[in-house]
Amino acid sequence: MASTAAVAVAVVPLAYLGVRTAEAGLDRIVAELWTGRVAWLSLRSLGLAAVVTSACVLLGVGSAYLVTRTDLPGRRFFAVLAALPLAVPTYIAAFAWVSAFDGLAGFWPAALVLTLCSYPYVFLPVAAALRGADPAQEEVSRSLGRGGWQTFTRVTLRQIRPATAAGALLVALYVLSDFGAVAILRTDTFTRAIFVAFDLGFDRTGALVLSSVLVLLTLLLLTGETVTRRRGARYARLGGARRAAARLRLGPARWPALAGLLGVAALALGVPAVSLARRLVAGVSRPGALAEVAAAAGNSLVLALAGAALTMLLALPLGLLTARAPGPLTTVLDRLAYLSHALPGVVVGLSLIFFGINVAYPLYQTTWLLALAYATLFLPLAVGSVAGAAAQAPPGLEEVARSLGRGPWGVLRTVTLPLTLPGIGAGAALVFLTGMKELPATLLLRPTGTDTLATELWTNTAVGAYAAATPYAALLVVISALPTWLLVARSGLLDKDDR
Amino acid sequence: MFISLRRSTATLAAAGLLVTGLVACGSEDEAVSEPGTSGDKQITVYSGRNEQLIKPLLEKFTAQTGITVNARYANTAQLAAQLVEEGDKSPADVFLAQDAGALGTVSKRDMFVTLPSTTTDKAPATYRARNGHWVGVSARARVLVYNADAVTEAELPASVFELTGPAWKGKVGVAPTNASFQAFVTAITVQHGEARAKEFLAGLKANDPQVRDGNGKILEDVIAGTVPVGLVNHYYLGEVAKEQGTTVDALKAKLHFFPGGDTGGLVNVAGVGVLKRAADNPDAQAFVDYLLGPEAQTYFAEQTFEYPVVEGVTGPAGVPALADLQVPDIDLNDLDALESTVALIKESGLVP
Structure with missing residues (x-):
């Protein structure tokens, strides 16, 4: 089926790791993995993922609640502000923090930077869920005598649990795969060890054997998430007109709330902006001609769009399947799509080189293979969005269409797709954003001679030409801001239909 | 309903843009297809050396010889991994690396041709491969x-x-x-x-x-x-x-x-090796010779502050001359x- 194609793409890196690990031989594998260092790095990576994920959940749910359920002044402004860090790549943020605060390094600074860059992964789905949730359930809870706080913990938090869990899972997997922030902030994690293994003696085999551990860690996280997921929980609105929940009056509490949101934004966006501006003023290097900058921006756009299109094409059947035909097989397919998500870009890049050289040579070093790499890397982002939208659309509508004589294709075309369209748009925007920022796989797979904003940024910072790098960084963030805005708009956070 | 319709239209418009973009980049790909056949005045270079440092030099080379260079820039270690992964299907003609170790890794896979001694002899014996698979072009x-x-x-x-x-x-x-x-x-x-x-x-x-x-x-x-x-x-x-x-x-x-x-x-070197697919490609050979020629050697001294490896070229300003350094007696081949x-x-x- 179509979903199998999506999963096949997602497991290319796993197949590659399998082949290369098998080549290494049992002795080598044992020597590489059966060490205290591997155990220590695993714990540290999981620890970092746990800290960042918890912080992101607190920050994401908190700010989502403030902008959707309270009478906070400037809510729409803050909704955009809270999503915008998604446009800042972790390597830029980490670099900015190190530039701003001398000697910043280690576990906690890395956790801080990763949290500031990735909490929108929780904020966006939770804000959408809070806005879409049926207020009737909360009203019933209150009318049955539960207080405000009890209603929040017993009802509201449960309503948004699927959204929170989905966002948290993305954050955790992202932290496992991140190299930019941990390298700059000198925190030893598994992914850093994998990159170091490539650099140390050009040891590809060692690096790949290590990567297989990352797949195991992912499996652990996925199993945990699946087991704790509430079976059969659906929170679709069941009929009735769409209406907003009552807003909590903050009263004097609005000031600390405002200060909190502004503070987070200042840390997540202000520090990088100020730091980059300082670098621009301090250096004398300048980027190439305007034509070069424009070409890089154009290439970034085309590659990210191609990646987003291909990813959505693959994600659509899988997402619909997840939402409409839940079951053990669907769960397995869905989880398989996530399995490569924690692998660092360089490993996914190498696996697609392997695939391109041995299976699809005509595609090798073309835009298409890179787009495929983006699909492999970012499929879960897209599947989640599609499945989320499809789950919110009541299946009853499809059943009615079928009963009125429409064939399955007709229903898909005229009912399911239009209902899922916002989810498709959100998924595409998310993949586009992430694709714009992606560096390691892009370096390995881009068509020879194609520069993107991210590669230009890398090229310039590698020789210390920070001033020349700044315009590329700024452009990357500005272009990414557009899909971010789309994401916020699609969550309904900009609508004026509420009181 | 109005809002969701508007959104759908926006998404459709985005999808339309996508298709146009894809068609555009599809034709772009075809334009650069199949470089590297012998003597077609095109070579593909995998460069582990930074684009900012090397691109101006490649442009000079093209201006002088009329040979177009399709350069692929990445980290040296990752390019070595890429070359090994690609094996004999690699589209690369030349590997320009940041250090001798990466060249050694590719050489061990027997992917390099043996360079003619007229080329390698331009660099001192300590700065080139004993088997002639690679030659240093600048020293650090x-x-x-x-x-x-x-x-x-x-x-x-x-x-x-x-x-x-x-x-x-x-x-x-x-x-x-x-x-x-x-x-x-x-x-x-x-x-x-x-x-x-x-x-x-x-x-x-x-x-x-x-x-x-x-x-x-x-x-x-x-x-x-x-x-x-x-x-x-x-x-x-x-x-x-x-x-x-x-x-x-x-x-x-x-x-x-x-x-x-x-x-x-x-003292270590950045160097270059020619992949086997370019064994009979005069353009790849011309590129290596150019890197060891006076123009490129002077460029390294003046623009990247490295030491030229060819005798008679003035070294970088602000540091002692290579000949005056009390360098340990180590052959890079032993590293x-x-x-x-x-x-x-x-x-x-x-x-x-």
Whole structure:
């Protein structure tokens, strides 16, 4: 089926790791993995993922609640502000923090930077869920005598649990795969060890054997998430007109709330902006001609769009399947799509080189293979969005269409797709954003001679030409801001239909 | 309903844009198809050396010979991994690498042609592969960079081995994942034996070193004064001077070249090898010869602050001449025992 194609793409890196690990031989594998260092790095990576994920959940749910359920002044402004860090790549943020605060390094600074860059992964789905949730359930809870706080913990938090869990899972997997922030902030994690293994003696085999551990860690996280997921929980609105929940009056509490949101934004966006501006003023290097900058921006756009299109094409059947035909097989397919998500870009890049050289040579070093790499890397982002939208659309509508004589294709075309369209748009925007920022796989797979904003940024910072790098960084963030805005708009956070 | 309709339209419009974009880039791909057939005035170069540094040189080459260079830039180690993964299907004609170790990795897979001796003879024997698979095109010296406010000339160590002493506790910046640091550790093994290398790494680790991700970051911290000294390659100082719009002499950071043939003064090369698919490609050969010619050698001295490897070309400004350095007597061909070095560095705990 179509979903199998999506999963096949997602497991290319796993197949590659399998082949290369098998080549290494049992002795080598044992020597590489059966060490205290591997155990220590695993714990540290999981620890970092746990800290960042918890912080992101607190920050994401908190700010989502403030902008959707309270009478906070400037809510729409803050909704955009809270999503915008998604446009800042972790390597830029980490670099900015190190530039701003001398000697910043280690576990906690890395956790801080990763949290500031990735909490929108929780904020966006939770804000959408809070806005879409049926207020009737909360009203019933209150009318049955539960207080405000009890209603929040017993009802509201449960309503948004699927959204929170989905966002948290993305954050955790992202932290496992991140190299930019941990390298700059000198925190030893598994992914850093994998990159170091490539650099140390050009040891590809060692690096790949290590990567297989990352797949195991992912499996652990996925199993945990699946087991704790509430079976059969659906929170679709069941009929009735769409209406907003009552807003909590903050009263004097609005000031600390405002200060909190502004503070987070200042840390997540202000520090990088100020730091980059300082670098621009301090250096004398300048980027190439305007034509070069424009070409890089154009290439970034085309590659990210191609990646987003291909990813959505693959994600659509899988997402619909997840939402409409839940079951053990669907769960397995869905989880398989996530399995490569924690692998660092360089490993996914190498696996697609392997695939391109041995299976699809005509595609090798073309835009298409890179787009495929983006699909492999970012499929879960897209599947989640599609499945989320499809789950919110009541299946009853499809059943009615079928009963009125429409064939399955007709229903898909005229009912399911239009209902899922916002989810498709959100998924595409998310993949586009992430694709714009992606560096390691892009370096390995881009068509020879194609520069993107991210590669230009890398090229310039590698020789210390920070001033020349700044315009590329700024452009990357500005272009990414557009899909971010789309994401916020699609969550309904900009609508004026509420009181 | 109105809102959702509007949204749908926006999404459809985006999808339309996508299709146009894809069609556009599809035709782009075809335009550059199949470079590298013999003598078609096109070569594909995998460059582990930075685009900012190398691109102007490639443009000069094209202007002079009419040969178009399709350059692919990435980190040297990852390009080596890519080449090995591609095997004999690699579209690369030439591999231009940041250091000899990466060239050795590709050479071990027997993917390079043997270069003619008329080409390799231009570089001294210590800076080229014994089997003729690669040749160095520019040289870089390992140095101790120091902040002149924090350390006086009299305090500078005569040997790199002194850095494990109590006087330097917490003061030395190192980048253990950097290929040139690895070459340096291998050089200790070659010169003094593995036990000495192990002892040095253990001593360094115990001396609370300032571990950084790369040479550039060490230098930045030395200039800022947060790290007093660091083990780096000499040319990084030139890069910083360029970015700050000043000269090497005007910087707070100064270079200390270890005297008396100390291992700390190892000289390494960036080099080039020709892949087997380009065995009969005169354009690839012309490129290698160009890199060893006077124009490119002068470019390295003036623009990247590296030492030319060909005799008779003036070296970079602001540093002593290569001939005046008391370089340890080490043949770069002996530095390919990387595996044991890697094991030593991993054991030392200097890397994750």
